[in-house]
Amino acid sequence: MPAFFDKMKNSLLKTQVWKSMFRHGYEDSPRNRYLQVLDNVWLHLHPTRIPRHGAYIRFTWCMGGITFLLFLVTAVTGVLLMFYYRPTAEYAYNDMKYLEFDVPFGMFLRNMHRWAAHGMVIAVWLHMFRVFLTGSYKPPREFNWVVGVILLTTTLLLSFTGYLLPWDQLSIWAVTVGTNMARAAPLLGHEGPFGPELGMKPDNDMRFVLLGGTQVGPPTLLRFYVLHCVFFPLFLAIFIGVHFWRVRKDGGISGPL
Amino acid sequence: MENLWLIIGKADNVPIVMMIPLFAYYSWLAFKQATANDRLIADGKYSELQEEGKDRIFTWPLLTRNEFLCAILIMVILTVWSVALDAPLEQPANPAKTPNPSKAPWYFLGLQEMLVYFDPWLAGVVFPTLIIVGLMAIPYIDKNPKGNGYYTWQQRKFAISTFVFGFFALWLMMTFVGTFLRGPGWNFFMPWDRWDPHKVVAMTNVDLHQFFGIRSSLAAFFFGGFVVTAYFSLGALFYYWKRNAEFFKKMGPVRCGILIFLFLSMISLPIKMILRWTFNVKYIWVTPWFNI
Ligand code: HEM
Numbered sequence: 001m002p003a004f005f006d007k008m009k010n011s012l013l014k015t016q017v018w019k020s021m022f023r024h025g026y027e028d029s030p031r032n033r034y035l036q037v038l039d040n041v042w043l044h045l046h047p048t049r050i051p052r053h054g055a056y057i058r059f060t061w062c063m064g065g066i067t068f069l070l071f072l073v074t075a076v077t078g079v080l081l082m083f084y085y086r087p088t089a090e091y092a093y094n095d096m097k098y099l100e101f102d103v104p105f106g107m108f109l110r111n112m113h114r115w116a117a118h119g120m121v122i123a124v125w126l127h128m129f130r131v132f133l134t135g136s137y138k139p140p141r142e143f144n145w146v147v148g149v150i151l152l153t154t155t156l157l158l159s160f161t162g163y164l165l166p167w168d169q170l171s172i173w174a175v176t177v178g179t180n181m182a183r184a185a186p187l188l189g190h191e192g193p194f195g196p197e198l199g200m201k202p203d204n205d206m207r208f209v210l211l212g213g214t215q216v217g218p219p220t221l222l223r224f225y226v227l228h229c230v231f232f233p234l235f236l237a238i239f240i241g242v243h244f245w246r247v248r249k250d251g252g253i254s255g256p257l
Numbered sequence: 258m259e260n261l262w263l264i265i266g267k268a269d270n271v272p273i274v275m276m277i278p279l280f281a282y283y284s285w286l287a288f289k290q291a292t293a294n295d296r297l298i299a300d301g302k303y304s305e306l307q308e309e310g311k312d313r314i315f316t317w318p319l320l321t322r323n324e325f326l327c328a329i330l331i332m333v334i335l336t337v338w339s340v341a342l343d344a345p346l347e348q349p350a351n352p353a354k355t356p357n358p359s360k361a362p363w364y365f366l367g368l369q370e371m372l373v374y375f376d377p378w379l380a381g382v383v384f385p386t387l388i389i390v391g392l393m394a395i396p397y398i399d400k401n402p403k404g405n406g407y408y409t410w411q412q413r414k415f416a417i418s419t420f421v422f423g424f425f426a427l428w429l430m431m432t433f434v435g436t437f438l439r440g441p442g443w444n445f446f447m448p449w450d451r452w453d454p455h456k457v458v459a460m461t462n463v464d465l466h467q468f469f470g471i472r473s474s475l476a477a478f479f480f481g482g483f484v485v486t487a488y489f490s491l492g493a494l495f496y497y498w499k500r501n502a503e504f505f506k507k508m509g510p511v512r513c514g515i516l517i518f519l520f521l522s523m524i525s526l527p528i529k530m531i532l533r534w535t536f537n538v539k540y541i542w543v544t545p546w547f548n549i
Binding site: 036047108112126216 | 269271272275276279280283286287290291303306307309310311312313314315316317318319320321323324327328331332335336338339340342343344345346347348349350351352354355356359360361362364365368369376377378380381382383389392393395396397399401402403404405406407408409413417420424546547
């Protein structure tokens, strides 16, 4: 039998179709180890060789990678959830119930999305903590740290806008508390320093723009939905791209100079 | 105790409970490596560390393998977590029924807790902005060339203690207090207290100027303004006094100014917390437009 499979495998590896997809052999040679990384669109973000400590989990804690993985999980489960969820006050809550009781694996999907999102917040904090403790923000990586802070802020906003979507008591009040701050923004809020002097009123200040009304209501749901499903994910994805690019361009993983 | 168990049992609070062992573990892991490196450096063997850093290995399979294992482990944890614990869904949204207490998502409870000590425009807008800008400024302020790319404590004592103070003692502590110790009316409850929705806390807070017997609001305005200005000027004085210290000389006046401003802003939080606990001070500076 094994001989049969070997034969099958060998003839498969020789077909034009296979060779058009994978352009290198599999013998364990240094050349193939390079090509394995270089010829693969997913792996080519990596350099072909890295400092020894870069592969130690105790050095990076793999935290940036874990943050990225959790982001991918939320993206995939999020798209699946979008098939079942309508961002209007009439339907949103019922759709959550529908997911829970009728959609096959609906509750599992929702759980996975939520816990991955919460996990991502923790992972991004731990990643920042690691990068700080190894002093990896020092030259030449100053700017990548700044990009990181943008990612951190976006992660929190992404999580926060998603919190409203179930449209239950937990979500509207958490978002009410959170967005109430905006009414106190200096200059731009109707209760903030110098806001009233600049003509800010409950129905034209920054909070109004954010909520699409004077309180958390159906327009807020739609706004947060669009921000949560389109704007922030795209924004985050773009800056993750910049972040990874910069890790390479700044000389790869940091190490003792 | 039952209220504490209720909070811990809330599905959404699982991450924050998980954070305690996680941060403890990773701090220990970092500290262990820092001590090992510090010992190496103290023995004059920094070059050994450098040599190790120059050693190159193949990404495939040595790094990709570890990434793969990490990914599997995380996916297993996430799957078990998602099977075991359901995401919360409470009653349908009802704008007419305010829950007491109303809490923001757990990762913002540090900010909500800050509202006890500062007005919303500071706690909810200015401080978050300062945190973000301050974090971004770190690489440009920290001119210490040592400790770049390896764990160490001896070479970066000031940077690490400031960061750890801000992150653990302020941000995470406030988040824990906001999550676990705040009940109805945002009143403080010890874990063993029952949450009494009718708890009345006497409003005995006074403003700093009242403490000094100042009555007129104009005098109060100038007094508060003086105190706040003086607080930040102390930083300038400190710089003037220490400007020849090597630490400050290397940084130059602009960096020093930003560092001292951010540092004093951060420290103003614990200062105001202590003033509140000991003297019931509410505001330092009262004006018709804003209070600090
Ligand atoms: C969505 C959030 C983020 C993702 C997906 C991400 C991902 C990554 C990955 C995969 C790496 C490679 C090394 C490692 O895994 O540790 C990395 C490195 C780095 N990250 Fe992030 N990161 C994020 C947020 C942040 C934040 C919040 C900061 C800091 C405030 C930051 C600063 C850095 C820096 C300076 C490096 C280079 C580290 C070195 O060379 O040792 N990142 N990031």
